[in-house]
Amino acid sequence: MSYSHLTEQERYGSSHLRSTYVRSGGTAVHSAARFTEGNCMSQTILLCLLTLIASGIGTATGFGTSTVMIPVMVLFVPLPVALLFVGVIHLAGDIWKVLLFKRGFDWKLILGFGISGIAASYFGASLSMQAQALPLKRILGAFLVLYVVYLFLNREWVLPKTNATAVCGGMLSGFFAGFFGVGGAVRGAFLTAFNLPKEVYIFTSGLIALFIDLTRVTRYAWGGTRLQEELMVALLLSIPISFAGAYLAKRFLHKLPQKFFRIFVGVFLALLGFKLLIWA
Numbered sequence: 001m002s003y004s005h006l007t008e009q010e011r012y013g014s015s016h017l018r019s020t021y022v023r024s025g026g027t028a029v030h031s032a033a034r035f036t037e038g039n040c041m042s043q044t045i046l047l048c049l050l051t052l053i054a055s056g057i058g059t060a061t062g063f064g065t066s067t068v069m070i071p072v073m074v075l076f077v078p079l080p081v082a083l084l085f086v087g088v089i090h091l092a093g094d095i096w097k098v099l100l101f102k103r104g105f106d107w108k109l110i111l112g113f114g115i116s117g118i119a120a121s122y123f124g125a126s127l128s129m130q131a132q133a134l135p136l137k138r139i140l141g142a143f144l145v146l147y148v149v150y151l152f153l154n155r156e157w158v159l160p161k162t163n164a165t166a167v168c169g170g171m172l173s174g175f176f177a178g179f180f181g182v183g184g185a186v187r188g189a190f191l192t193a194f195n196l197p198k199e200v201y202i203f204t205s206g207l208i209a210l211f212i213d214l215t216r217v218t219r220y221a222w223g224g225t226r227l228q229e230e231l232m233v234a235l236l237l238s239i240p241i242s243f244a245g246a247y248l249a250k251r252f253l254h255k256l257p258q259k260f261f262r263i264f265v266g267v268f269l270a271l272l273g274f275k276l277l278i279w280a
Contacts, residue, residue, distance in 0.1 A: 043076060044234040051089055051238040055245025058093050059100075060253055061268045062191070062205035063184025065090050067275070080225040085235055087217040092239045094213055096246035097206025104199030112166030114208045117174030117187065121212075124178025140180040141276030147189055148270040151262065158195040169193065183212060185272050188265060198253050198261050 050072055058065030066086050073082035151157070159165050173190035177183035187208060191201050227235060256264060 040230050044230070044237065047073075047085075047234045048238050048241050051241050052245045055089070055093050055096075055242040056249045056252075057268070058090075058184075059097055059202065059246040059249035061265050062097075062188045062202055064268060064272065065093055066184070067272060077231070080220065080223070081227060081231065084217065084220040084225045084227060085231060087213060087220055088235060089238060089242050091210070091213040091217055092242050093246060094206045094210035096243050097202050098210060100246055100250045101199045101203040101206065104197065104201070104203030106200050106204065108163060109161070109166055109196075109200065109204055110207060112163050113170035113173070113191075113204065114211075116167045116170035117177070117208060118211060120171040120174030121178035121183065124175035124180075127179055136180050137182075137276045140176075140182055140186070141273040141278075144185060144189060144269050144273030145277065148266045148273065151192070151266050155263075157193075159193045161194045161196070165194075182272075182276075184209065185269060189269055192262050192265050192269075195262055198256070198258060201261070201265075202253070 050069055054065045054068035057068060069086045069089065070082055073086060077085070159169065169190045173187050177186040180186060184205070187205055191205060196204070253261070
């Protein structure tokens, strides 16, 4: 299986796991045998709890589900299996965002920001293949930290939400997401620049991610990755639990004043930025 299409954060731990994948005969299903050895029930419970936490964070901030789940999952399943499992959870989370925050539908923002961003992400991804020698994750980490510092120092700063700025913002966020390989956080950073209402921010990020995640999950499956029966059971249990996490996040956001929402998202952007700087 080729790893060229993986995002930077999805390559986490891939060097060690590739050797495991090769030694097992190159079949992700067979490599997942570690999941069934002795602690299947406890690992299923762990995945459900991990899904609840990651879904809550991912819904409330608009990003972070993969950042939370991938490093834990690769401890006991091969990387291709982890990517498929988390990809399905991510896809379910996108659906919950769209359903739970449907009042935030803004068709002008979706058309301007979303379509231009998806198109530009392919261009950015193609350029990133020519810049693999650069410390891309650290560059992105520095950008996120500096951006959040700027937001905290200039709390009244807002980009005007016009058609032109939406298209330009979508193109820039899509390009940077493709180039750096961390789509959710980059998209969140650009959407916070508009200081959108909570519902509009979550709905827009969820709908854009829905199309992207649908494509990547299909690609993983077509690439031959399969889930063992025990992991499939864990996934079927985790999908409704991801809805619970999303619902709890909605309850939390309902109580969070709008004036603090951008600060809340900014804190998580900064945490991810520091993570990329330190553990890139």
